[in-house]
Amino acid sequence: MNKKAVLAVIAAGALVVSLAACSSTRTTTPAASGGTSSKGALVGIAMPTQTSERWIKDGAAIKKDLEALGYKTDLEYANNDIPTQVQQISTMITKGAKVLVIASIDGTALSTQLDNAAAAGIKIVAYDRLINGNKNVDYYTTFDNYKVGVQQATSLLTGLGILDDSGKETGKKGPFNVELFAGSPDDNNATFFYNGAMDTLKKYIDDKTIVVQSGQTDFKTVATLRWDPATAQKRMQDLLAKSYSAGAKVNGVLSPYDGLSIGIISALTAAGYATNALPVITGQDAEVGSVKSIIAGQQYSTIYKDTRKLGKEAVTIVDNLLTGKKVTVNDTKSYDNGKKVVPTFLLQSVVVTKANFEDVLVTGGYYTDADLK
Ligand code: GAL
Numbered sequence: 197m198n199k200k201a202v203l204a205v206i207a208a209g210a211l212v213v214s215l216a217a218c219s220s221t222r223t224t225t226p227a228a229s230g231g232t233s234s235k236g237a238l239v240g241i242a243m244p245t246q247t248s249e250r251w252i253k254d255g256a257a258i259k260k261d262l263e264a265l266g267y268k269t270d271l272e273y274a275n276n277d278i279p280t281q282v283q284q285i286s287t288m289i290t291k292g293a294k295v296l297v298i299a300s301i302d303g304t305a306l307s308t309q310l311d312n313a314a315a316a317g318i319k320i321v322a323y324d325r326l327i328n329g330n331k332n333v334d335y336y337t338t339f340d341n342y343k344v345g346v347q348q349a350t351s352l353l354t355g356l357g358i359l360d361d362s363g364k365e366t367g368k369k370g371p372f373n374v375e376l377f378a379g380s381p382d383d384n385n386a387t388f389f390y391n392g393a394m395d396t397l398k399k400y401i402d403d404k405t406i407v408v409q410s411g412q413t414d415f416k417t418v419a420t421l422r423w424d425p426a427t428a429q430k431r432m433q434d435l436l437a438k439s440y441s442a443g444a445k446v447n448g449v450l451s452p453y454d455g456l457s458i459g460i461i462s463a464l465t466a467a468g469y470a471t472n473a474l475p476v477i478t479g480q481d482a483e484v485g486s487v488k489s490i491i492a493g494q495q496y497s498t499i500y501k502d503t504r505k506l507g508k509e510a511v512t513i514v515d516n517l518l519t520g521k522k523v524t525v526n527d528t529k530s531y532d533n534g535k536k537v538v539p540t541f542l543l544q545s546v547v548v549t550k551a552n553f554e555d556v557l558v559t560g561g562y563y564t565d566a567d568l569k
Pocket of ligand 1: 385
């Protein structure tokens with residue numbers, strides 16, 4: 197190495213040291229002692245928002261498990277604001293993170309950061325939501341999102357009595373008035389959920405067992421930007437005013453996420469639906485307020501995704517990457533991000549209703565009985 201190069205290395209080292217010195221945010225923690233040389237490496241964890249309980253649990257679980265393995269972590273939440281997330285990821289790169297675990301807000305907005313990360317040798321793990329349009333996404337871990345949509349629609353059909361508990365048709369033909377909601381159009385998962393649900397409902401819409409009075413069935417029309425509960429509440433209000441003012445009742449609502457279900461329930465009760473006579477309303481994430489609503493007989497179902505398992509899977513991928521071990525995946529065809537099919541580890545979700553919440557959520561240790569009081 198010539199003198200100039202040596203000086204450059206020293207300067208870079210000094211920069212890292214000074215950045216490390218000023219980076220002691222609430223969520224950046226020192227590594228536990230011991231372990232191999234990659235132990236102690238910094239892992240950036242970029243989460244979308246703290247307004248939804250699940251991301252708080254996800255972030256906390258990943259941070260805890262990585263630190264138990266001896267890694268440093270930088271956990272950041274972006275308030276569902278894309279420029280904030282872009283900035284947070286850029287800072288993680290500057291701080292010298294070796295792996296980034298990213299649950300994106302907009303799956304297409306991070307390409308520059310991913311290119312910069314790859315140029316610096318940083319590995320990228322897409323967490324729960326796929327990052328689109330960039331070849332530098334190394335791995336992805338999530339739940340089987342298409343199946344989540346199938347489960348949501350199936351529970352809607354069960355709640356309406358079109359299917360029995362074993363999934364067999366009961367012969368009930370309705371017609372049932374159902375309105376449809378989808379998630380954020382910039383979240384890759386939202387399309388998977390909606391496609392899974394609509395493939396399941398199509399037959400019943402075609403034979404008019406289910407009638408969408410508003411006529412709104414197209415993904416773009418029923419999507420809810422940033423998964424915002426207030427947006428869903430407003431759209432439900434509008435649907436009630438436009439399509440149900442003559443006295444027809446809504447019998448079911450396909451809702452892709454508990455937060456939206458809460459907004460939808462508010463619109464329905466404000467329009468005069470009694471809390472014990474609400475339509476069959478689905479959800480996702482088993483958030484505590486929504487599980488309470490299920491127990492109270494308001495929301496009908498949710499989809500439980502054990503964030504502890506997803507967090508553990510992400511940690512396993514990170515650890516294998518940093519210790520040079522083989523990363524295990526179980527899906528190499530479903531998640532094409534437009535530039536590559538991203539190797540994925542898929543987990544399975546469970547439908548939760550009033551009938552099984554105790555078994556699944558309490559016996560499973562996700563909640564205590566006291567949490568649900
Ligand atoms: C999705 C996620 C869902 C739900 C939703 C809103 O990407 O898969 O579980 O959390 O975002 O936060």
